[in-house]
Amino acid sequence: MIEVQNLMVFFENALALNDFSMKIEDGEIVGVIGSNSAGKTTLMNTLSGLIIDMRVKEKRKGGERITVYGKILYRGEDISGMSPSDRVRKGIVLSRERHPVFPESSVLENLKIAGYLRKQSEIREGIEYAYRLFPALVALKRRKAGFLSGGEQQMLAIGMSLVVRPKLLLLDEPLLGLSPMLQKMLVDAICRLKDEFGTTVLVTEQFARPVLPIIDRGYVIENGMLTLTGTGRELMDNPEIKAAYFGI
């Protein structure tokens, strides 16, 4: 579905992603695992095209110089230079890290704002989807998003991405700062996304434990470089992963 070839991203002279290649097939759940500053968010921003917008804005301000090398192929088409909005139109939707919601709008309004590119009827349907996946949101729909708990905000953030009808959903650290119980609930939701809506999912995570069991394949990155790749099972059985991420 999407293929990343030899991606390199520089912020000024600092290398955030170094010669990174990956492939995601239709209907897969793929994980990218790495510690802080490993380059996970940079990867997500590059895939979603946000980095292009960042580059333009930094340039206007005369700020940091951002350079991207390498290719991103989406269904065979090179989308490396495509704007974020065109990528959303193609079905690549990013849910940013730290549960991004619009704090002053109500839950319902957040979902409506997310449907910017969709028709009224599609938005209504999308909101239904979001409520079906996260029934907890129904009771909160009039509440301002800024007043929700972290877990509720994360549900809303994923719900918002659903309204856009993603074909490829990029989830950037969806489990960050959540309790183990909520983590489990979200992981189940990610599985249901794939089973019920046929969405392909790329998820990044610092902690391998909750996501490794559900991913089809995983990539482990350190300092912007790919160190290990394999199926979820293989990664779980890998002694290095066990030592680094499970503490065994």
Place this chain on the structure above:
Amino acid sequence: MLLGTIVYAIINSVILIMMSIGFNLTFGISGISNFAYGALYIFSAFSTYMLLQMVGLPYPVAALVSIVLTAAIGALMYRFILMRVRGQVLSEVIATFGIGLAILEFFRYLGFVGVEYALPVFIDDSFMIGEVYVDAQRLIIVASSVVLVGLLWLFVHYTSVGLAFRGIAQDERTALTFGMDSDWIATLSVSLGAALAAIAATVIIPLGTISVSQGYDVLINALAVSIIGGLGSTGGVIVASLVVGFAQRFTDTYIGSHWTMIVSLAAILLVLVIKPSGLYGKQKELEERI
């Protein structure tokens, strides 16, 4: 006397709302302070005047064309000038202020100075409210402002572009992930702000004459009200307009008209000292500290 002051204070407040809502809206959505706002207001007035007197269009058509023209100038201003300096607040202010100066002083250069430059009132009539004599134009201003604020509210809550405005205003980068284009939305926001300046000019200018110096007054009023209310907050604009509007009229009646300007400036200073983000402003500093 008191009733008269109150009625005129309300009208004064409504005029302030009309004058500042566009400035505030543009800032609220895209963070651009459009210092050419007063110039756009005067541009629209002169353009209506010219279309009316020199081209001979009917009044409503002339007014409508001016509003569209002013909105277009706003959009072009963003596309060709502001977009290049976006994100550098000082450059934005200098650029827009420069454009404003150029527009206003160009009219002065062309010789548009004098009392003959005026727009006709919509309906030449007057009414009594209690014992207070109010002309029809002022009532039209109040009515159109109520309609305008209502329409704006519906627009930002129920249309996809309006919702996008709210999204971009709250968190630009997240809004981008839903396919919004920040430059397009910013273009629309500057353009809509300019259109609101033009609408304000259309209904307010018939009260007096068109003069270049008014452009600066409108800008100062818009700034004052927006700073007091909290930049970017529409509710704040309404409350601040009422505060300033009433303060101005009451000072005018009971203390002396030469104190009027001091009252609004003192109000700005007071607000800046006590609550720098304005009455309804977002406490960004506080959030960051936490």
